[in-house]
Amino acid sequence: RKEVEQDPGPFNVPEGATVAFNCTYSNSASQSFFWYRQDCRKEPKLLMSVYSSGNEDGRFTAQLNRASQYISLLIRDSKLSDSATYLCVVNRPSKSTFGDGTTLTVKP
């Protein structure tokens, strides 16, 4: 079993839709969590950090559930420019593990 498992996607949604991605992790020693965005043929870039108390940045909300060992990303009112691959990252001492990514395509 992979240490980090992510919804495989792809997700194809119309503009304005709300879409949610989940990511589960297996190691309870994991300490920090992030969502990265990767555009086609580009490098991953930090989208937002994930905290137990939740983290909201405009249309994006990230949540951590330590008891169930999963993190989530909610995108509201999706835009064409949100089309990308979203990667969850789970960190513990000396180990940073990326999920395989979920591809989102937002269509007009």
Place this chain on the structure above:
Amino acid sequence: DAGVIQSPRHEVTEMGQEVTLRCKPISGHNSLFWYRQTMMRGLELLIYFNNNVPIDDSGMPEDRFSAKMPNASFSTLKIQPSEPRDSAVYFCATSRGGTTGELFFGEGSRLTVL
């Protein structure tokens, strides 16, 4: 500030040749990571340095791969001899401290081994 700088951006080589990928981290970042990304396997951590010392190289595929960080401003990933299955995008990423903070990625080196 300049970001993480990788070279070459693209390399096409023939099987059996030696490949050297280079990375210049962001000044002040003391952790450096080499990742490999393919469609089949996603983003895989190859090796992680902290303060120029290799901390975790369990992701290095085999003896054909080696990585060095001779000083705080330079790292190399070498493949010798290269094989077609090594074709991938190799990313270097750095952070201010260990694996718990934000990773800053270079633009990647796209390697094709024929």
